[in-house]
Amino acid sequence: MRRxxxxxxxxxxxxxxxxAQDVSLSRPGSGARAAGMGNAFIAVSDDGTAASWNPxxxxxxxxxxxxxxHSTSRRxxxxxxxxxxxxxxxxxxxxTGSTTADIEFASAAVPFRLGGKPxxxxxxxxRLYQLATHVHGDFQRVAISPTARPxxxxxxxxxxxxxxxxxxxAGAVRATDRLSLGGSLDxxxxxxxxxxxMSEDPGIxxxxxxxxxxxxxxxxxxxxxxxxxxxxxxxxxxxxxHGALSSDFAETFSGRSSLTDPLEASSAPGGQLRxxxxxxxxxxxxxxxxxxxxxDFTYDEWTRFLVDQTPDSPEGERSGFDGLPPELSATRDTVxxxxxxxxxxxxxxxxxxxxxxxxxxxxxxxDPLVREDSNxxxxxxxxxxxxxxxxLDLALEYxxxxxxxxxxxxxxxxxGRSAEFDLPPAPEAxxxxxxxxxxxxxxxIYRVTDTDKLRxxxxxxxxx
Numbered sequence: 479m480r481r482x483x484x485x486x487x488x489x490x491x492x493x494x495x496x497x498a499q500d501v502s503l504s505r506p507g508s509g510a511r512a513a514g515m516g517n518a519f520i521a522v523s524d525d526g527t528a529a530s531w532n533p534x535x536x537x538x539x540x541x542x543x544x545x546x547x548h549s550t551s552r553r554x555x556x557x558x559x560x561x562x563x564x565x566x567x568x569x570x571x572x573x574t575g576s577t578t579a580d581i582e583f584a585s586a587a588v589p590f591r592l593g594g595k596p597x598x599x600x601x602x603x604x605r606l607y608q609l610a611t612h613v614h615g616d617f618q619r620v621a622i623s624p625t626a627r628p629x630x631x632x633x634x635x636x637x638x639x640x641x642x643x644x645x646x647x648a649g650a651v652r653a654t655d656r657l658s659l660g661g662s663l664d665x666x667x668x669x670x671x672x673x674x675x676m677s678e679d680p681g682i683x684x685x686x687x688x689x690x691x692x693x694x695x696x697x698x699x700x701x702x703x704x705x706x707x708x709x710x711x712x713x714x715x716x717x718x719x720h721g722a723l724s725s726d727f728a729e730t731f732s733g734r735s736s737l738t739d740p741l742e743a744s745s746a747p748g749g750q751l752r753x754x755x756x757x758x759x760x761x762x763x764x765x766x767x768x769x770x771x772x773x774d775f776t777y778d779e780w781t782r783f784l785v786d787q788t789p790d791s792p793e794g795e796r797s798g799f800d801g802l803p804p805e806l807s808a809t810r811d812t813v814x815x816x817x818x819x820x821x822x823x824x825x826x827x828x829x830x831x832x833x834x835x836x837x838x839x840x841x842x843x844x845d846p847l848v849r850e851d852s853n854x855x856x857x858x859x860x861x862x863x864x865x866x867x868x869x870l871d872l873a874l875e876y877x878x879x880x881x882x883x884x885x886x887x888x889x890x891x892x893x894g895r896s897a898e899f900d901l902p903p904a905p906e907a908x909x910x911x912x913x914x915x916x917x918x919x920x921x922x923i924y925r926v927t928d929t930d931k932l933r934x935x936x937x938x939x940x941x942x
Contacts, residue, residue, distance in 0.1 A: 504778060504814060504839060505720055505756055507531035508547050508583035508604055510921035514860020514873035515818025516835020518772035520760030521716035523707065525869065526587055526923045529600050529648035532718045532760075533660030534705035536598040536650035539589045542926040547583035551608075551917045552576075557617075560885065560909030564902045566626035569887065569909070570618040572634075576611040582919070596652040607642040609670045617887065627901075632678045632887065640670020642697070650705075658707040666725060668697040681736065682890040682899055689889055691733035691741070697751060699725025714762040722782065723753035737893045751798065754782040768822040768829075776814045780842025783809065799843040808849045812840040818858075825863075833860035833873070845883030847905060852881040854913075867927045875917040884908050 506512075507530030512519035523535025526545030553576050560569040585602035617632040644667070650660030672693045681687025701723040708715045727749050733741035760774035783798040797807035818835035837856035844852060860873035884905035886892045891906040 503607075503783075503842070504776070505606070506776075506816075509545075510547065510860060510862070510871035510873040510919040511820075511831075511833070511869075513875055513917070513919045514831075514833030514835060514858055514871065515772055515820055516816045516837045516856065516858045518760065518762075518774045518816040518818035518835060520705075520718055520758050520774045520776075521707070521714040521762040522760075522770070522772055523705075523716060526585055526600075527583060527921070528650075529585070529587075529602055529646060529660070529662050530583065530604060532705040532707060532716045532758075533648045533662045533703060534650050534658040534707040534716065534718075536587060536589075536600055536648060536660055537596055537652040537658035537707070538709070539587055539598050542586070542588045544924045544926075545583065545585045545587075545602075545921065546581070546923075547919060547921045548580070549582040549608075549917060549919050550577070550579040551915060553611075553913070553915045555914075556912045557885075558910050558912065560887070560907045561622075562626075562902070562907050563884075563905070564623075564625075566621065566623040567619050567629075568622050569907065570620065572615050572617045574613045574615060576613075578608045578610045580605060580608055582608075592651075598650050600646075600648045602646045602648065604644050604646065605641055606644050606666070607668075609638050609640045609642070611638045612636070619888070627682075628680060630678050630680055630888070632889075633676065635675045636673070638670060638672045640668070640695075642666065642668035642670075648703075656708055656710065658709065660705045660707075662703045664701050664703065664723075666697065666699045666701065666723060668695070670695055676889060678889045682888070682895075683736065685736075687736050687889045689733065689735040689737070689893065691731065693729065693731045695727065695729045697725045697727040699723050699751070701753070712764045716758075716760045716762075718758045720756040720758075722755045723751075725751045725753065727751050735889070735893060737889060737895055750786045752782065752784045752786070752795075753798075754779040768824075770820045772816075772818045772820075774814075774816040776816070778812050778814070778842060780809050781807070781811055783842065800846045802846060806846075808844040808846045809842050810840075810844060810851070812842050814839045822864075827865060829864045831860070831862055831864065831871075834858070835860075837877070839877075841879075845881075847884040848882055848908065850882050852879060852883075854879040862921075867925050869921070869923040869925070871919075871921040871923075873917075873919045875919070876915070877917075878914040879912075881911045881913070882908070883911065 506517045509527035519531045523532040524538040526543035528535035556573045558571045583604045587600035589598040613636040645665045646662045648662035652658045674691045677686050677688045679686040702721040705718040730744040756778045758776040762772040784795040785798050786795045797809050815838040821832045822829045835858040839854040841852045856877040858875045862871035886906045
């Protein structure tokens with residue numbers, strides 16, 4: 479079977495489904511306020527979600543804050559205009575969609591003074607990647623040339639269920655009146671299960687070909703992040719460094735097919751997944767007291783996104799996207815651009831914001847044959863209400879992209895037996911994949927304004 483490394487398996491439906499689940503692997507932070515500003519938040523980072531963007535921003539908190547973020551998303555993908563590379567057959571369109579809804583972020587942050595300096599500590603949990611997809615549908619191959627193979631129908635039923643989460647301990651100190659420094663330790667944990675059932679009628683051997691598999695993956699690792707923030711009355715400049723993640727992983731796989739013997743595999747101890755470093759810089763400007771404009775640039779070193787099955791594996795390191803050695807991989811490094819604005823309107827004892835944002839998110843993964851760039855474009859808007867003790871924020875995001883690439887679709891290609899039947903070399907077909915996603919985020923941040931009551935409450939629990 480065509481296998482392209484852990485992340486292709488981990489964060490997408492298996493390559494055997496012939497449906498690419500184009501999941502952005504960038505690491506933006508959480509929160510509806512940031513989402514409404516197009517995720518341009520590195521130089522803002524002044525609420526309970528700050529550590530997920532720029533840990534130095536925690537120094538701006540003056541009261542304890544408790545944060546909770548919920549995210550609901552709808553992803554739709556469509557495979558269209560697919561033709562075999564020898565131009566003998568075409569494929570009907572296939573549309574798939576999946577909906578997820580879950581808690582995305584939770585944290586507690588406490589500011590205090592240490593050695594005369596403002597210091598803030600935060601404990602947080604975050605669902606970095608929600609792996610919950612269901613692909614179900616029929617894909618038809620239609621002959622357009624006398625040399626084409628007989629027409630067939632491919633039926634797909636694939637489910638992925640699991641997540642990659644992280645726990646973080648973050649802190650920040652205001653070193654001077656203008657300069658803040660911060661950092662966080664992130665502990666990653668992930669577990670997911672994938673089940674695939676496929677059939678092709680008629681198959682290459684006459685009766686329907688079939689393939690069925692079950693796969694379980696686990697990973698664990700840690701990474702460090704560092705940030706700084708320069709804050710002036712009308713201008714802020716921020717920078718954040720997300721360190722590379724080195725993660726242990728384990729994988730088990732079993733499969734049955736009419737085209738192969740039973741398949742059983744498990745990764746040997748010592749396998750490593752290396753998630754690359756990321757560097758972001760941002761600027762936020764207040765031309766007027768209740769208006770803020772923000773701009774971020776984020777560099778991701780995707781060419782260092784590597785999988786090493788075992789320390790002494792003869793294959794060595796492989797790209798986590800296309801499974802090729804780094805010197806042959808089509809993977810590219812990227813720079814994302816995020817632009818946002820926030821306008822506040824005073825309403826009685828509260829502020830009501832209007833937020834708008836635009837995002838340009840180039841993807842590191844590229845098809846190794848076609849080698850065309852793939853990019854996402856995003857639009858966002860948001861609003862909410864902000865009182866002295868409670869902040870409620872809502873954001874709606876829309877992202878889309880169109881990617882041209884190659885794909886093995888028929889089971890005989892996916893299981894690596896095309897050469898035995900004198901078929902054209904793999905990959906089998908080329909076409910377009912269209913992607914769109916709607917996201918609704920809701921954040922609730924509670925600010926403890928009466929810290930004396932909190933102190934008395936804690937004394938009753940832990941003693942004076």
